[in-house]
Amino acid sequence: MRYIVLCIPLIIASVALALVTGAEARTLPDQSPASSGLSRRGNTVSVPGANNFVVGSIIGQAPTTRTYDFVVTEMEGAPDGFTKPMLVVNGLFPGPTIEANQGDRLVVKVTNQMSNTTAIHWHGIPQNGTNYYDGTAAITECGIPPGQSLTYDFSLDTFSGTTWWHAHYDTEYTDGIEGALIVHPRSYPPNFPTWDEDLVVVLTDVYHTFSGIIAAELAAGNGSLSPILLQVPDSGAINGIGQYNGSTNYFDFDLKPNKTYRLRLINEGSEDPIRFSVDYHSLTVIEADSTLIEPQVVSGVAIEVAQRYSVLITTNQTAEPQGNYWMRAELASVATLPGANADIRGIIRYGGNKSLPTASTDPGVPGSGLSDLNVATLVPAIAKTPLDSTKSYVVDFTLTQSTDGGAIAFMNGTSWQPLTNTSTLLQIVQDGQKGQSFAPEGPSLQLGNQFMITEDTIQTVDILLVNQGPGGHPFHLHGHAPFILGSNTGTFDGTGINTVNPIYRDTFLVPNGGWTLIRFVTDNPGIWAFHCHIAWHMAVGLLMQINSLPSVSAKFDIPQTILDQCRV
Ligand SMILES: [Cu+2]
Known part of the structure; x- marks a missing residue:
């Protein structure tokens, strides 16, 4: 397999690398x-x-x-x-x-x-x-x-x-x-587990500072602090309710005993991976992002930003005398400020009363021998066989500190900046109307720091994402659920690839100092963002675009309202 290496060497001070292990602290800006x-x-x-x-x-x-x-x-x-x-x-x-x-x-x-x-x-x-x-x-x-x-x-x-x-x-x-x-779905696979009720659990990190202020601080830098550390959250929430500075307001589900519930866990946060568990209850994982998987019984799941998991729990435990159990959403990190809280909780009740659960620290699932979900073991319940790749690209990325002290991210040496008063798609359509093609096949850097890979025929594309750090980054490809063929720390050496029923999902981690290899087919015409879903990283440029079948998208009949809103 031949890879086209796209890396452009960066001449940027990587001070941030040395600073990421420092204490997380920041001063709060004006809150008015x-x-x-x-x-x-x-x-x-x-x-x-x-x-x-x-x-x-x-x-x-x-x-x-x-x-x-x-x-x-x-x-x-x-x-x-x-x-x-x-x-x-x-x-x-x-x-x-x-x-x-x-x-x-x-x-x-x-x-x-x-x-x-x-x-x-x-x-x-x-x-x-x-x-x-x-x-x-x-x-x-x-x-x-x-x-x-x-x-x-x-x-x-x-x-x-x-x-x-x-x-x-x-x-x-x-x-x-x-x-x-x-x-x-219209139907589930044969012998797929069933449940009695279907519940939504929205998990988020919570920031007390308005996001525009955090993003501006991040881009500008802030004294001797690493700008990469400015954005740690103050707390989190489960279905809109969290705890900060000792507050004791909890989201709760009133459930029936001896039933099976599907919990659809969604990390709608901006930075933190969140570990979800329910005291004394095992979780049967049945879905990763929007992909049904072979069921796996675990003690907890760590959910990256923008990822989802569905888990089944059965309300048949007796460890809590009143029948009330903590749901725990443990944030990976919060600010080192008084009151900041990573231990976010909600309550699952099936004892018919409103008392609080008694377990102060996480008891896990005693005696079960279970461990947390390992994403490398996910197997789709509906197998899809990847085609052999016809195009292969390597895209490296890094998050670093620019010479003026602010954070800046690069993909293949380019840092995305949003266009103003136009969009990539609009330009593709306008160029098409002039009989021109917007971008050449393969990788190109378009005006305004728009880095993209263009395929005007249906290709099976491999992209090897190489994380030059710091930190792990959850990437999302719009419009697709790519196969995740492999992912690991260290340097990719061609091994560790699975093409037999690999997991396919729309959001996947590229580990710190490691790589992730994805495969997808460019059969969905349009311009698709491909970016780290950590809000702060996208804000400083960690985004590129996949330009699929531009000859087809150039003929899109873009609704007039969208065109008008580009002329404001
Ligand atoms: Cu990121």
Whole structure:
């Protein structure tokens, strides 16, 4: 297998590498709403009602169009008890759960009542033929200006599984524009496990500082601190409720004893991997991102940013005398500030009372001998056989410190900056109308730091992502669920590759100092963001684009509203 090495040597001081092991600390900037550009509006963010986190009642309905009205506003909210400026849909955090069946059509009218532009991305949805509704600012649209609306209108087609929607404009999703997106398949594989009820568990890290301020600090640097460490969260939340500085407000599920529940765990956070477990209960993992897997029984799952897992639990334990058990969402790191809290909890109740669980420290699953999920062992329940690759690329990336002290990220030596008043897709279409092609085949750097790989024929592409550090990075490829053929620390030497029923998923870790090899087919026309999903890393340029079949996308009939919103 021959790889085209794309690396351009970096002449950037890697001071950050030496600093990442230092203590995580920062001073809080001004917390007043004025400093975030927000005005006090009197309204405060609400936690959605319990039914927002229960799904399954629509299974079996005939294919239909499901419509939603999203109004995005600026509000103050306090997911962990600390009041902070937020950006939310319909006044809720997390936002409304979208639930549909495979083959349904989704029509979501998004009205922007904020003072900044926004765009909503439907994470993991293939958008085959509707790339212009992928909702990725500066790539597939210019964004919805303040006071305007855009109606996203697309078929879910063959897609099914657990995923989420979120703002894809700057770091807006960190401030609250996010929610679950659940699509039920027409059927499950033979002998697949079953469950009695189907629940949504949205996990997030929580930042008390408005995300735009954190992103600006990160880009500018801050004295002697490594800018890479400025963005650690203050706390976290389970379904919109977390704990900070000793607060004792918990999200709880009121369940029935001796039933099996599917918990759809979604990490909608911005940086931290989150380990999820339920005291005394084993978890049977049945889905990774939107891919059903051969069931595995584990004690806990570590979920990278933007990843999802479905787990089954059975409410048949007796260790807690009152029948109330902690759900634990352990953040990988929080700020070293008074009150900051990585030990986020919710409650699973099936004892018919409202007392608190008694286990203070995590008891695990005593006597079970279980360990946490190892992602290298995931096997899809529906096998797909990868074709042999026809193109292979190596893309390295690094997060480092620029000479002016700010953080900056590079993919293949380029640092993405969003285009303004245009989008990559719009340029592809405009060039197509002039009889020109926007970008040459293979890797190219387009004007405005737009690094992309272009394939104008259907190819089976391997990309070897090489992580030059620091830290692990969860990458997401829009519009695809690539095969993960291998992933490890150290230097890739051609071994450690699995092409027999490999896992396919839309978000995957590239380990610190290591590599991940993915394979996908360029049969979905459009321009697809391929980026680290840590909000802060994307904000400093850790993004490239896959330009599939541009001759086809050049003929897209981009909706007039999207064109108009590029001219503002
Ligand atoms: Cu990253």
